[in-house]
Amino acid sequence: MKPLSVREIEDHLCYASLRAAFLLTLDELLRYSLAPTRIDANSVDLMHFYPPLKGMAPQVQLECILRTWQRFRIAADEFPSPLDCRILHASSELLASLAGDGKNPMLRIVFEGPRDIQSVNDHWLVARIRCLQISRDSNHRRAIYRELAAAAPADSSMAGPINGSFDMDVMETLGKWRVSADLHEFGHGLLTATERELVRDFFEEHSALTE
DSSP: OOOOOHHHHHHHHHHHHHHHHHHHHHHHHHHHHHOTTOOOTTOOOGGGGSGGGTTOOHHHHHHHHHHHHHHHHTTOTTOSOHHHHHHHHHHHHHHHHHHHOTTOHHHHHHTTSSSOOGGGOSTTHHHHHHHHHHHOOOTTHHHHHHHHHHHSOTTSTTOOOOOSOOOHHHHHHHTOOOBOTTGGGGGBTTBOHHHHHHHHHHHHHTGGGBO
16 A cells, blocks of 8 residues: 555544544533533543633534634635634644543544544554644744643643733634534534534534524
């Protein structure tokens, strides 16, 4: 079999990262809808992997993931936006976490999606993700590192002074509550047909969450 090019590996890893982010966020959204007043100290959502945006509503996280995927899939001129970069950073950290835990069932579901990308699901998956994070060309990388340093615990080696502020489109997501009613349409190529139907059915049932 012909070896994958660097570009193909990067494409597969971005797809897998966003798929992992979708699965985790949908699970969190379903749990929240069942018990909105219950606080689970052990709960982990996508923003666990990007603490500066902690507190973003789970349905908004889901929309951000699917919109980032849509712009990635069509190679939109504005991709990656400041928000896309932060979603991709959190998503790749999540995928690395799953890959480091070979017993996590979510990793299997990531690779059972629409694409056949089993060729990157091997012993080197975490190393590939780290290489992608280092090599990813982004004008927003320094801002991301500053935000992560500012959000780190005071006793962390990464902790640093708060410097600068979020881009406007990033700030707007923190105050959002409602999402697009046709959110499931953004998942073509990333989600299975069953997963798209689940998203559609959820937001039809919870129409107060849509615009």
